[in-house]
Amino acid sequence: MKTAIVETVFGKARGYEEKGVQIWKGIPYAKPPIGPLRFRPPELPEPWAGVKDCTQFGPIAWQPPVELMDFLGNPAENMDEDCLNLNIWTPGADGERRPVMVWIHGGAFANGAGSAPSYDGSAFAKNGDVVVVTINYRLGALGFLYLGEMGGEKYEASGNCGILDQIAALKWVKENIAAFGGDPDCVTIFGESAGAMSVAALLSSPAASGLFHKAILESGAANFTATPERAAKNARRILETLGLEKKDVAKLAEVPAKNLAEAVNSLPFMSLLPVTDGIVLPEHPERALENAAKDIPVLIGTNKDEYRLFTVFDPVWKRQDPKEMQDVFQKTFAKYWDALSAKITDPSAFTQELYDRIMTYFVFTGPALKLADTRAQTGEKVWMYQFDWESPVYNGTLKACHALEIPFVWHTLEQPGTENLTGNAPGRHALADRMHQAWIAFAQNGDPNCSLLPEWPPYNTRQRPAMIFGQDCRVEKDPHQAERALWGGLGE
Numbered sequence: 001m002k003t004a005i006v007e008t009v010f011g012k013a014r015g016y017e018e019k020g021v022q023i024w025k026g027i028p029y030a031k032p033p034i035g036p037l038r039f040r041p042p043e044l045p046e047p048w049a050g051v052k053d054c055t056q057f058g059p060i061a062w063q064p065p066v067e068l069m070d071f072l073g074n075p076a077e078n079m080d081e082d083c084l085n086l087n088i089w090t091p092g093a094d095g096e097r098r099p100v101m102v103w104i105h106g107g108a109f110a111n112g113a114g115s116a117p118s119y120d121g122s123a124f125a126k127n128g129d130v131v132v133v134t135i136n137y138r139l140g141a142l143g144f145l146y147l148g149e150m151g152g153e154k155y156e157a158s159g160n161c162g163i164l165d166q167i168a169a170l171k172w173v174k175e176n177i178a179a180f181g182g183d184p185d186c187v188t189i190f191g192e193s194a195g196a197m198s199v200a201a202l203l204s205s206p207a208a209s210g211l212f213h214k215a216i217l218e219s220g221a222a223n224f225t226a227t228p229e230r231a232a233k234n235a236r237r238i239l240e241t242l243g244l245e246k247k248d249v250a251k252l253a254e255v256p257a258k259n260l261a262e263a264v265n266s267l268p269f270m271s272l273l274p275v276t277d278g279i280v281l282p283e284h285p286e287r288a289l290e291n292a293a294k295d296i297p298v299l300i301g302t303n304k305d306e307y308r309l310f311t312v313f314d315p316v317w318k319r320q321d322p323k324e325m326q327d328v329f330q331k332t333f334a335k336y337w338d339a340l341s342a343k344i345t346d347p348s349a350f351t352q353e354l355y356d357r358i359m360t361y362f363v364f365t366g367p368a369l370k371l372a373d374t375r376a377q378t379g380e381k382v383w384m385y386q387f388d389w390e391s392p393v394y395n396g397t398l399k400a401c402h403a404l405e406i407p408f409v410w411h412t413l414e415q416p417g418t419e420n421l422t423g424n425a426p427g428r429h430a431l432a433d434r435m436h437q438a439w440i441a442f443a444q445n446g447d448p449n450c451s452l453l454p455e456w457p458p459y460n461t462r463q464r465p466a467m468i469f470g471q472d473c474r475v476e477k478d479p480h481q482a483e484r485a486l487w488g489g490l491g492e
Helices: 067-070 122-128 140-144 148-155 158-180 196-205 229-243 244-254 257-266 322-330 333-343 350-379 405-409 427-446 481-487
Strands: 003-008 009-016 021-027 050-052 083-092 098-104 129-133 182-192 214-218 296-302 380-385 465-470 472-475
Touching: 003 158, 003 380, 021 122, 021 296, 083 122, 083 158, 098 158, 098 196, 098 427, 122 129, 122 427, 129 158, 129 196, 140 158, 140 257, 148 229, 148 244, 148 333, 158 182, 158 196, 182 196, 182 427, 214 427, 229 244, 229 257, 296 350, 322 333, 322 350, 350 380, 350 481, 427 465
Parallel strands: 009 050, 098 129, 098 182, 182 214, 214 296, 296 380, 380 465
Antiparallel strands: 003 009, 009 021, 021 083, 083 129, 465 472
């Protein structure tokens, strides 16, 4: 194996070369967030002597095992609290100044890792002459447990440790990526699901200003944050689960990381979110983005059937009784039940398909449209897409589900485990070519137009054009018109 050595600000790092791409794995970008640094902002890593071996992925953040993550090829393995590391793929550490793409993984702020096979940056490096960085950041309680109410000033930013980790990684990139052939003045951040929500948080955070220049949001927008009040309530629940009282907040430093990760299961799904703490996030990202992130082009989109990924494997949908189905809807949409039931008067209409449509719009499409509208109305450049290609696996029941676009964007269709989601349908590589090149063009130019696609106009609130990625690729005006008419305003 041919090795490659680069000198970072903190010491020399040994990577390796594979098929014309130079790769470094597990480079620390911050001190281990352990002991007194648990629930605290990340600190600069300690310089090291000699040459650090960076040929193997570093540990990932502590997280509870989730079958769905295994299915997506992102299992909970090699976990450690010392997880603040990143990985780099580059055409060459040769003094060139190439565009840089920094990936923030998804996983509901509780799961995932930058080392998943789908996030292999080799294709980007080879096909786009770009430098790719994937990162790990603190998840779950270690990354998003807000202790400011109980612990005071010392913990005032604890609910955003995961976001602060991402900012620390971006600062590391700014200081070091030139040594890897990257341009620190041409950085695109991109992410999917919670990763895209993180991108929205970074766009809105003054602490991240100047660290990136373009942004891509896949299946996530600016709507998922927690108020300090809600976040404090979740923290009290975690303490109860661990057998601790409010006055015992300092004892959380002694709780094994595994126990903290598992304690998150006592909360409803996706309860631990970035917090509008007045520090890292001075206000809700949706409001902040009316004025923040000026002159940063944005590419944003969703998948046609996002929520299928979460219902296909859910036994609740094996029920057939219409009354039971209606009860599921009423429980899910309790706050909006009056408005929803006024739209749907036929009990037999309460089906899995309808639930998927509503949730896809409510959680993903509607917030993405809202962010695109905000950017366009303030004169910022924004492009919108919809991913329509349907997976053939599970007899086609997954349709164009959540996370399906990832191996197309990365051109990692041949990576281990990817066929679990995509199958091996003919034509999928041609679609990957198109999406992959559009993302490369955006990283290079702040504009996704490329030779493999029809002309892709910027989004505007009059025509609402979006690129449809499917068996063919085309621009549609206002492809979400029907959904907006049916469900628009439901979550507002």
